[in-house]
Amino acid sequence: xxxxxxxxxxxxxxxxxxxxxxxxxxxxxxxxxxxxxxxxxxxxxxxxxxxxxxxxxxxxxxxxxxxxxxxxxxxxxxxxxxxxxxxxxxxxxxxxxxxxxxxxxxxxxxxxxxxxxxxxxxxxxxxxxxxxxxxxxxxxxxxxxxxxxxxxxxxxxxxxxxxxxxxxxxxxxxxxxxxxxxxxxxxxxxxxxxxxxxxxxxxxxxxxxxxxxxxxxxxxxxxxxxxxxxxxxxxxxxxxxxxx
Numbered sequence: 001x002x003x004x005x006x007x008x009x010x011x012x013x014x015x016x017x018x019x020x021x022x023x024x025x026x027x028x029x030x031x032x033x034x035x036x037x038x039x040x041x042x043x044x045x046x047x048x049x050x051x052x053x054x055x056x057x058x059x060x061x062x063x064x065x066x067x068x069x070x071x072x073x074x075x076x077x078x079x080x081x082x083x084x085x086x087x088x089x090x091x092x093x094x095x096x097x098x099x100x101x102x103x104x105x106x107x108x109x110x111x112x113x114x115x116x117x118x119x120x121x122x123x124x125x126x127x128x129x130x131x132x133x134x135x136x137x138x139x140x141x142x143x144x145x146x147x148x149x150x151x152x153x154x155x156x157x158x159x160x161x162x163x164x165x166x167x168x169x170x171x172x173x174x175x176x177x178x179x180x181x182x183x184x185x186x187x188x189x190x191x192x193x194x195x196x197x198x199x200x201x202x203x204x205x206x207x208x209x210x211x212x213x214x215x216x217x218x219x220x221x222x223x224x225x226x227x228x229x230x231x232x233x234x235x236x237x238x239x240x241x242x243x244x
Contacts, residue, residue: 013039014165017105026080027173028092028107028159034167035159037107043081043089044138049096049104050078055176058095062108063180067117070110074118076126076139080107084162088151091115091142100176109156112147119143 014036016023028035050073052058061069073093083089092107123143131137151157159166167173212218212231219230 012165015039015042015045018045024102024105026094026107027105027167028082028164029175030159033159034172035164036167037082037159037164041082041084041162041164043083044079044142045135046080046094047077047135047139049094050075052095052097052103052176055097055100055178056180058097058103058176059178059180062177065111065113067114070114071118071121074110074114074122076122076142079110079139079142081142081145082107082157084157088154088157089145090151090156091145095176097176102173103176105173106175106177112151112155115145116147119145 014023015026015038017026025036028037052061061073064070073095078093080092080094081089082092091110093110094104094107096104119142126140126143129140131140213233215234216231217234219232221230
């Protein structure tokens with residue numbers, strides 16, 4: 001269910017996707033909350049949403065800070081620029097996912113690292129592009145965004161500090177985003193691969209654990225469906241190898 005205008009602060013017109021009727025309000029995820037954005041805070045509207053193939057692909061992108069992964073999604077026609085009361089402003093973008101019509105309402109933050117590296121590349125690619133109208137000119141200016149100039153004192157805008165309207169639980173809209181599974185971190189100083197190699201170096205499993213002889217090396221050979229585990233004693237001829 002979309003948040004109704006009656007549920008929002010009296011007199012505050014909330015930003016919506018242009019030319020939607022009834023208005024499809026933009027939604028800004030922040031921390032664990034979801035917020036609408038005052039129309040007065042929008043410096044530049046996106047012309048269209050980026051197309052993402054699936055919720056899984058969207059989830060993978062949103063957890064990434066790598067500029068090269070974000071580059072295809074930094075065209076000025078897909079960017080939205082939003083400012084706070086103090087003048088600080090940040091850049092966001094939107095995505096569309098087939099089967100999830102509400103996804104394009106979610107404003108996704110473009111980090112400073114991504115913006116400052118990718119926007120320069122996009123500007124260079126579009127330097128000869130003719131400016132057709134004022135709206136296009138405004139969107140192109142988003143590529144001039146600079147962290148030190150536009151948002152020097154905080155990582156990004158905070159809807160809580162701006163006192164923007166939080167969406168009520170009953171009005172929450174579900175995103176298409178599928179978050180990737182969290183990977184278990186290995187113990188400090190030990191990667192998952194090193195841990196496996198350490199265990200394999202100590203034990204061989206064949207219905208039971210077999211202790212590797214001290215001062216020996218191991219070789220595993222498979223022939224005709226039979227696995228041979230060879231223990232070679234160091235500094236001793238290979239003829240002394242034990243074949244299990």
